[in-house]
Amino acid sequence: xxxxxxxxxxxxxxxxLLASRLLGxxxxxxxxDVKVSEVHGMSQRGGxxxxxxxxxxxxxxxxxxxxxxxxxxxFELLEAARCLPYLKKGGKLITSTxxxxxxxxxxxxxxxxxxxxxxxxAAGAELVAVDALSLAEEAGTSKASNVVLMGVLAARMxxxxxxxxxxxxxxxxxxxxxxNKKAFELGLNAQSV
Amino acid sequence: MKKLMxxxxxxxxxxxxxxxxxxxxxxxxxxxxxxxxxxxxxxVYAEWAPNEKVAMxxxxxxxxxxxxxxCGMKHVGLNVAAxxxxxxxxxxVNAGMxxxxxDDQGMHSSQNEQDSRHxxxxxxxxxxxxxxxxxxxEFVKLAFELSEQFDAPFIVRMSTRVAHxxxxxxxxxxxxxxxxxxxxxxxxFVMMPAFAKGRHVFVEERTKKLVEYAETSPLNRTxxxxxxxxxxxxxxxAYQYVKEALGDKASVLKLGMVNPLPVKLIQDFAAKYEQVxxxxxxxxxxxxxxxxxxxxxxxGKEIFGYIGELPQSVIAEKLLGEKKEFTAxxxxxxxxxxxxxxxxxxxxxxxxxxxxxxxxxxxxxxxTLGAAAPLNAIxxxxxxxxxxxxxxxxxxxxxxxxxxKTVAVIGDSTFMHSGMTGLVNIAYNNSNSTVIILDNSxxxxxxxxQNPTTGKNLKGDxxxxxxxxxxxxxxxxKRVRVTxxxxxxxxxxxxxxxxxxxxxxxxISRRPCALLKYVKHNPPFKVNTEKCVGCKMCMKLGCPxxxxxxxxxxxxxxxCVGCGICKEQCRIGAIE
Numbered sequence: 001x002x003x004x005x006x007x008x009x010x011x012x013x014x015x016x017l018l019a020s021r022l023l024g025x026x027x028x029x030x031x032x033d034v035k036v037s038e039v040h041g042m043s044q045r046g047g048x049x050x051x052x053x054x055x056x057x058x059x060x061x062x063x064x065x066x067x068x069x070x071x072x073x074x075f076e077l078l079e080a081a082r083c084l085p086y087l088k089k090g091g092k093l094i095t096s097t098x099x100x101x102x103x104x105x106x107x108x109x110x111x112x113x114x115x116x117x118x119x120x121x122a123a124g125a126e127l128v129a130v131d132a133l134s135l136a137e138e139a140g141t142s143k144a145s146n147v148v149l150m151g152v153l154a155a156r157m158x159x160x161x162x163x164x165x166x167x168x169x170x171x172x173x174x175x176x177x178x179x180n181k182k183a184f185e186l187g188l189n190a191q192s193v
Numbered sequence: 194m195k196k197l198m199x200x201x202x203x204x205x206x207x208x209x210x211x212x213x214x215x216x217x218x219x220x221x222x223x224x225x226x227x228x229x230x231x232x233x234x235x236x237v238y239a240e241w242a243p244n245e246k247v248a249m250x251x252x253x254x255x256x257x258x259x260x261x262x263x264c265g266m267k268h269v270g271l272n273v274a275a276x277x278x279x280x281x282x283x284x285x286v287n288a289g290m291x292x293x294x295x296d297d298q299g300m301h302s303s304q305n306e307q308d309s310r311h312x313x314x315x316x317x318x319x320x321x322x323x324x325x326x327x328x329x330x331e332f333v334k335l336a337f338e339l340s341e342q343f344d345a346p347f348i349v350r351m352s353t354r355v356a357h358x359x360x361x362x363x364x365x366x367x368x369x370x371x372x373x374x375x376x377x378x379x380x381x382f383v384m385m386p387a388f389a390k391g392r393h394v395f396v397e398e399r400t401k402k403l404v405e406y407a408e409t410s411p412l413n414r415t416x417x418x419x420x421x422x423x424x425x426x427x428x429x430x431a432y433q434y435v436k437e438a439l440g441d442k443a444s445v446l447k448l449g450m451v452n453p454l455p456v457k458l459i460q461d462f463a464a465k466y467e468q469v470x471x472x473x474x475x476x477x478x479x480x481x482x483x484x485x486x487x488x489x490x491x492x493g494k495e496i497f498g499y500i501g502e503l504p505q506s507v508i509a510e511k512l513l514g515e516k517k518e519f520t521a522x523x524x525x526x527x528x529x530x531x532x533x534x535x536x537x538x539x540x541x542x543x544x545x546x547x548x549x550x551x552x553x554x555x556x557x558x559x560x561t562l563g564a565a566a567p568l569n570a571i572x573x574x575x576x577x578x579x580x581x582x583x584x585x586x587x588x589x590x591x592x593x594x595x596x597x598k599t600v601a602v603i604g605d606s607t608f609m610h611s612g613m614t615g616l617v618n619i620a621y622n623n624s625n626s627t628v629i630i631l632d633n634s635x636x637x638x639x640x641x642x643q644n645p646t647t648g649k650n651l652k653g654d655x656x657x658x659x660x661x662x663x664x665x666x667x668x669x670x671k672r673v674r675v676t677x678x679x680x681x682x683x684x685x686x687x688x689x690x691x692x693x694x695x696x697x698x699x700x701i702s703r704r705p706c707a708l709l710k711y712v713k714h715n716p717p718f719k720v721n722t723e724k725c726v727g728c729k730m731c732m733k734l735g736c737p738x739x740x741x742x743x744x745x746x747x748x749x750x751x752x753c754v755g756c757g758i759c760k761e762q763c764r765i766g767a768i769e
Contacts, residue, residue: 012531013752024359033196035325036359039301040222040640045559046737047531061437062325062358065506067517082526085519100749101740102529106732107567108741110527123520133751142751173199 003056003063006153009083011100012046018171019052019073022150025120025167027055030159037062041088048102073149075132077116078099084125093125094152096132097193098143117193128152128192134155134185144183147172149186197364200355203326204265204293205230206362211586212370213253213263213291215239217248219610220639221267223356224295228265229642236367239410241440241642241651244577244610245270249277249685253346254291257382261375262339263287263295268309269576270565273611279316280384281346285399288373295351298430298474299502302353302638304557304576306338306500308475313348313452317396318346319403320452321412324432326360332449335412335653343399343406343519350451354430354502362588378533388761400489404453412449415462418442423512426459426479426491430696431472431503432486438508439673443470454482463488470496470512471633474503533562535738536707536714536754538633543570544679544694544734545685551692554587556580556612558604559637559706567735578603578611581628585615588624596625597692603628606636606644609659619697620669627691630661631678633706665699672698679704681761715755720746724767731768 006023010016017038023104039049052064066085071092073082080095087093097117104110113119120133121127130152136144147168154164164184172180198206208216216239218228232239242248247303248264255262266274271294278292294312297303297744309604319339323332329351333411336347352677380388407413421444427435428448435445446462448454463469463483471480471493480493496511499504511516533540543563546553547570555561556579565570575584582722584601605614608630619626636642643649650660665673672694676687684702691698705712717738727744739759761769 011529013534021359028195028197034359034361036197037354038199038359040225040357045531045562045638046529046534048529059360060433061505062354062360062433063502063504065504065517067519070761078526078529080527081522081524085521087519089518100737100752103528103532103735104527104530106735106740108729108732109425109566110525112494113522113524113526116522116524119522121381123522125520128249152222190343 001056003054003059004071007064007069007072007083007086008051008053009051009072011079012049014049014075015143016049016051016075019150020053020147022147022167022171023053023153026159026163026172027053029163029166032056033059035059035062040067047140048082050083060150069155073153074148075145078102080120081113081116081155084120084123090126091154092128093120094128094149096149098133098145127174130187130190130192132187134136135190136183139183139186140179143179146152147180148190149185151184152190154184155188194364195361195363197359197572199226199357199359200323200324200326200329200351201226201357202230203329203362204333204349204351206364207330208263208291208366209234209237210330210365211262211334212368213337213658214260214370214642215252215262216240216264217242217251217314218265218655219243219245219270220642221270221638222613222639223297223353224265224267224270224293224351225639225642226356226420227293234540236369239651241644243645245274246277249281249578250276252290252292253277253281253284256286256288256346256613259288259375261289261370264295266295267303268294268296268307268746269305270294271309271312273313273577278312278318279447282316282318283384283389283396284382285344286340286346287375289337290346290599291336291340292346292348293351294348295356296475297353299353299510299708304574306475308452308478309350309763310478311476312622317400318348319343319345321449322350322351322429322451323355323449324429324447325355326362328449330362332412333628343403345399352428352430360588362386384470400453400540403454405453407450408458409451409627410745412456413455414447414449416445416447418444421466422467424462425472426462426469426483427472428479429474430472434503434505438505440513442513451478454479456486459483460486460488463479466490466553468492472497472503472508475499484752490644530565531562532735532737533559534707535736535752536756538678538702538707539563539631540568540734540736541681541758542629542631542684542702543568545681545688546570546600549688551600552587554580554584554599554601556601556603558606558630559606560602560604563602567733571653577607578615581612581615582618584626585619585624585626588626593625600627600629600688600692602631603632604637605634605646607660607727608661609645613664614669616665625694625696630699630701632661632701632703635706637706641706649661661701668695670699672696675701675703677704678702679758681758716748717753717755718748718757718760718768720748721767721769723725724765726765731762734759734762
């Protein structure tokens with residue numbers, strides 16, 4: 001099979017590393033060759049954070065570039081808009097509706113664009129927009145938006161739920177396991193706005 | 194057992210499996226996780242050293258003592274460790290010694306984009322370069338074998354993409370190794386001129402043997418495609434991009450040993466094709482080598498340049514004329530640069546410095562972000578430790594008046610790394626400079642590593658803690674004081690007093706990083722929208738948790754940690 005590419009994007013501190021590791025483990029268990037590329041260090045400090053997950057028979061480059069992603073999963077609306085160019089024609093865009101102002105907006109040097117959900121849909125992206133933050137808080141902590149969105153993704157991928165459950169158990173510390181399972185479940189059943 | 198592993202994690206697994214016994218490193222993105230991961234194996238002694246020079250000397254000492262040893266660092270760290278490196282090239286080893294240096298193509302987290310292969314060439318130390326996690330593990334194990342076979346330390350060059358990409362690795366068992374016997378051999382390990390002359394002869398002979406090895410080593414492999422229209426010579430991360438972009442359209446010579454480079458292997462490969470492309474990130478080292486051995490049917494830097502990464506899109510566009518289609522919104526999408534976290538103790542201090550209008554000599558760490566808007570507080574950032582020594586030079590140049598208007602800012606870990614020698618210079622050579630140590634009780638930027646001031650070692654066990662106040666006094670600084678950066682009035686008064694003083698002074702601005710697990714957070718603050726007049730005073734702090742909505746400030750409860758500096762900042766008491 002041809003190599004598939006999924007981008008996970010958000011703001012530093014939102015937990016994209018956990019999400020990409022979770023997805024990576026599901027794909028590994030499915031028998032694929034897998035590469036997951038992360039960003040550490042300075043860019044993690046509240047900046048745009050991008051991780052790449054690629055899988056298939058044989059994966060070479062760990063990097064996903066413009067026009068290559070089969071799916072983009074975004075934890076934040078502006079980051080979804082930023083990464084729209086990475087999406088392939090006909091690719092899926094799954095995003096949280098959460099908005100976090102970047103520093104240029106905070107300082108007044110730039111504006112946060114309005115109605116991004118509408119604009120992304122109008123741009124032809126197959127859009128799934130969910131309020132992942134509220135669902136995460138329903139599960140017990142705002143920090144679980146990442147796992148909520150993995151639930152949203154899982155509902156749109158064809159892999160046995162058991163694999164996802166196992167991956168969550170592998171990647172999440174035991175004391176947060178129940179909470180994250182609930183977050184995943186809420187994401188699984190979430191509908192797009 | 195198969196596992197998805199970061200390149201750095203696989204590197205650590207390779208150290209473990211090879212029977213490595215002693216590890217000493219200084220953290221630096223993208224190299225840090227090698228040492229963090231290897232520390233998890235009880236069979237390996239692992240530590241954070243105060244800097245890369247100390248780390249490399251420790252690893253060399255362990256190798257001389259008969260233990261397989263390792264030290265890891267980022268590219269700029271190798272500059273700090275260059276002194277022992279160049280002479281370790283002469284002494285060689287007893288048990289195998291491996292050095293990791295992680296380059297940062299694309300400068301994801303660094304102050305320059307240097308190509309560390311130059312150090313390998315200049316020091317005549319052999320260098321390997323893996324392309325994925327599997328190779329990280331294999332190359333490390335082989336590097337130990339070769340280190341002992343050729344009597345040389347071996348550098349394994351990493352890059353951000355190889356270090357921080359996970360791919361599948363097959364785990365194997367550790368091969369336990371006894372200490373090799375130690376015998377006193379001054380002609381090998383005492384590098385004074387008489388002995389060093391002999392070792393230089395050895396080094397040149399060794400390089401010849403290494404070139405012979407490179408001709409047939411499994412580290413360098415040729416992948417011939419029947420459909421190839423041209424040949425490509427490549428290395429490291431670029432190999433993956435080449436394979437992705439070109440598939441079977443090119444035959445590939447992949448060089449896993451990047452110093453020294455083979456001669457005949459390259460000549461024979463290049464002779465098969467009318468046109469050969471050298472695709473290497475950063476400098477044209479392979480390309481220059483090709484020309485020096487009479488291989489001239491090549492193109493490289495004239496097409497690909499010297500800057501940044503060379504991902505598949507660049508290669509596909511330059512060599513095949515292919516471009517991917519994509520759509521973008523018409524809106525201007527504001528950039529999202531990294532920022533100091535909500536609750537960061539550095540924020541208030543930089544606000545103070547900006548308010549006082551002083552010139553700030555900066556350093557390497559999270560606090561470098563004090564240079565960004567809206568704080569814009571930092572004037573210079575060069576390298577680890579340069580804040581203090583640079584300030585001294587600045588003040589020597591501009592005289593007494595400058596001493597009252599300038600400060601250096603440096604973190605606790607960076608101060609221990611190479612800041613304290615600069616402070617010695619200030620005391621010894623008598624400049625009335627003011628140094629602020631931003632003591633957040635951890636090495637922050639690289640992801641919370643312990644350091645000599647924190648009272649814990651790499652394994653998390655209790656350790657001696659350097660007392661910064663006493664250290665500064667012992668260096669000869671009489672004016673040493675501690676302030677809490679959350680307290681504006683106290684901090685501002687302290688800075689003003691020390692700037693006015695006619696002698697050198699140190700302010701230790703002490704407050705643990707807000708991300709540390711033991712730091713208790715207060716409930717998030719809220720803006721009383723009835724009181725808020727939208728004056729934006731709170732926005733001047735540059736806190737990512739505060740933004741404006743409909744003319745009023747709002748605090749994002751998911752980010753706010755209740756540090757309260759905005760509450761103090763608000764003159765009308767609208768933050769509750």
